[in-house]
Amino acid sequence: MNGERRIYGYALLALLIWSALLGGLLWYNLEEARDHIDELARKEARASFNKDQAFRMWATQHGGVYVPISERTPPNPALAHVPERDLTTPAGEQLTLMNPAYMLRQIMEDFGALYGIKGKITSTKLMNPINAPDGWELAAIQQFEKGVSEIFEYSEINGEPYLRLMGAMVVLPGCLKCHGEQGYQVGDIRGGVGVSIPMQGYFADLKVVVVQQVVTFGVLWLIGVVGILLLTLLAQLRRRERRLRGEERERYYREIERANAELIQFANISAHHLMEPSRRLLLFARRLQERSEGIANDEESRLALEYIQQGATRMRDLVRDIERYLAAALPRGEVRAHDPAPLLAKLQHHLLTGEGHPQGAQIIVESLPPLCLDLPRMSDLFAVLISNSLIHATSERQPLVRIHGESLPDRVRVRIEDNGPGIPAEYRERVFKVFEHLGANPLAGTGIGLSIARRIVESSNGQIWIERSPLGGIAVVFEIEKGEGGRVKF
Ligand code: HEC
Structure with a gap:
């Protein structure tokens, strides 16, 4: 009973260790997969952010870009303070100055499908209310003013999961042409640019990995559990068999002991019963010898009597020693x-x-x-x-x-x-x-x-x-x- 309980104890311990081991490994693998997805999404966000920045920098480098005035591109009222905002070419064509933010917004609007991830420029001091920050963006800009340069966050936009990145926009000398009026100086935080990466595709990939891992580890765990259970069963069977064999041996020994005791008793009784006749034989052989003295004087009779006496003596001694031998143990x-x-x-x-x-x-x-x-x-x-x-x-x-x-x-x-x-x-x-x-x-x-x-x-x-x-x-x-x-x- 005790041994049986010990085997179950070991089995339970093995199951616990096995489960903890595989559970730990699964958890580690899933963490790794999630980190990997996160890393990929961040990379994509940075790439997109850098591309927007490159456009903005390029436009700033040239102090804005002149484009033909059209219905889609009217002169920007926010640039009214900039001298030579509108120009006429010698051929008489009307041109107007496009600021970087305006330019990018138009690219996104007109070529959204090509452009991909939409970016957003924002600030606490707005020149255009379109660029107003939401709550998260406002908090991010406040962080930038404390010295942080980029902020990532997973959040939902219209019920869909997104990874949002927001980077600080620092005032460079080129920016002052248009933003100098607002009182900015080089090195100030002008605001932030953000990109939002849709996570749905990434999460779908992650789900596939999770299912794969869970199934793989589940199967592995099951194999281990079956193995442990089989081993336990085997140990149990072997223990039971050993116990049975022990009982059988004991029965066998008892049987032998009983048979031995019977045999000794039989030998004892036999020896006891033989003792009396052998004593008597000796007694009467002697008596006969005494009586026959002078009667049966021939050599043959004398020898015969002597042999009888010798035999009887020997028989008595043998029976006595057999009794002693049986009683010796x-x-x-x-x-x-x-x-x-x-x-x-x-x-x-x-x-x-x-x-x-x-x-x-x-x-x-x-x-x-x-x-x-x-x-x-x-x-x-x-x-x-x-x-x-x-x-x-x-x-x-x-x-x-x-x-x-x-x-x-x-x-x-x-x-x-x-x-x-x-x-x-x-x-x-x-x-x-x-x-x-x-x-x-x-x-x-x-x-x-x-x-x-x-x-x-x-x-x-x-x-x-x-x-x-x-x-x-x-x-x-x-x-x-x-x-x-x-x-x-x-
Ligand atoms: C050619 C003029 C021009 C230059 C150069 C320029 N901007 Fe702007 N910027 C504007 C105008 C006009 C707006 C607002 C209207 C809009 O969104 O088109 C604006 C909007 C912004 C906004 C959005 C917040 C708001 O006030 O609406 C930020 C942030 C910004 N600019 C940062 C910069 C920085 C930083 C630089 C230098 C790297 C820069 N701009 C260079 C003209 C300019």
């Missing part, structure tokens, strides 16, 4: 530090006086720290290890087993050394396997003893191995942890 009493000394004394007595062990054997127990193990398994452990040494004793020497141990920081190490025939290094690991015999005599021991020892030690997190013994034979060494929480103190 789990404690059968309180697991804590126990002093092994009393237990060893009992074992010593039992092993040295019991049947089948070599005469004159000696078991020396030296200092031994307490061992953290339940008593029944500790008894089994020492029993199988000492037995193992005694069983493999050679007839040449008097069998000797020495047991001693030492306390390490977190473990106890115990050594069981003998003076037997020893085991070549390459076999020292193999002998821990069940039914691994090395000796020539397969009847010596059950072949399970060392496996029992290993099972007891390893199920207590310990280790067991074989080394050379200073006494000449082998040394079985095992280490067992001291136990937890300082429960074991020495």
Whole structure:
């Protein structure tokens, strides 16, 4: 559940980052497009403005232009104060002076379609009321008087969008011929000239760009969103699959554990049931041997009885060791530090006086720290290890087993050394396997003893191995942890 929520969290974060990124880029692109359109419109406005100015300058340079008087071009009353406003050519043609503003206005009126963008000249001190400024133009002229030289603005004229440009008109010496009367001096702001660029075409272009960008980025965004959603789904599926696999494995383990437990129980019961008949077999074989003494004196019968007895002994030992092996993995009493000394004394007595062990054997127990193990398994452990040494004793020497141990920081190490025939290094690991015999005599021991020892030690997190013994034979060494929480103190 928690993991699922985390995946959704990451997905949401990825979506937010993706959206912000594309949104930002789109916004930037649209800003750029708008700036570009604005730049183009300004350029057009300046070009148009400069062309008007060039005309005006040219006309001013020549102190105005004389043209034939006609109905369209009557003498300008505003120029009445200029001497020689009207002239007659030697051929008798009537000419009149045209001022720059008048000239330009006429060009615009007569050739509007060719001329293109209409300009307007205006001032706060009018010579001709036609040139009266509107509100925006008036404000612009006031700005010029403060030192600004050009003003742009987007605005609407008759409901249509326009970019308006207004530039200052400064009084030059040439202007004074006609405007000197009004009290102007060179360098004064006479007024302004404006052009208005219709923006409809530009805005239509901009709209196309905006639609293109929005569609492009929208598609890109959608692809990203689908990708993120797919990845989220995939992660979710993989997580679910992993969880299912974990559950399956657990079920499988439980199944194995159950089967294992059943098997051990079956083996335990079988061994238990086999024990009684094998004991009885041995008992009656012995009894029969005692009774038959002096009756069945022939060699064959004697041998047969001996074999029966040997077989019965072996069967009993095998069943006993199988029981020990099965019981080796789990404690059968309180697991804590126990002093092994009393237990060893009992074992010593039992092993040295019991049947089948070599005469004159000696078991020396030296200092031994307490061992953290339940008593029944500790008894089994020492029993199988000492037995193992005694069983493999050679007839040449008097069998000797020495047991001693030492306390390490977190473990106890115990050594069981003998003076037997020893085991070549390459076999020292193999002998821990069940039914691994090395000796020539397969009847010596059950072949399970060392496996029992290993099972007891390893199920207590310990280790067991074989080394050379200073006494000449082998040394079985095992280490067992001291136990937890300082429960074991020495
Ligand atoms: C040949 C005479 C003449 C010259 C030269 C001349 N003007 Fe004018 N100007 C006029 C007349 C006449 C008007 C007003 C009537 C009209 O609009 O035709 C006028 C109008 C204007 C206007 C419009 C405001 C208004 O009063 O109606 C401005 C601004 C202006 N002139 C600036 C200038 C500047 C700046 C120069 C020099 C670069 C200049 N003129 C040169 C004669 C002249």
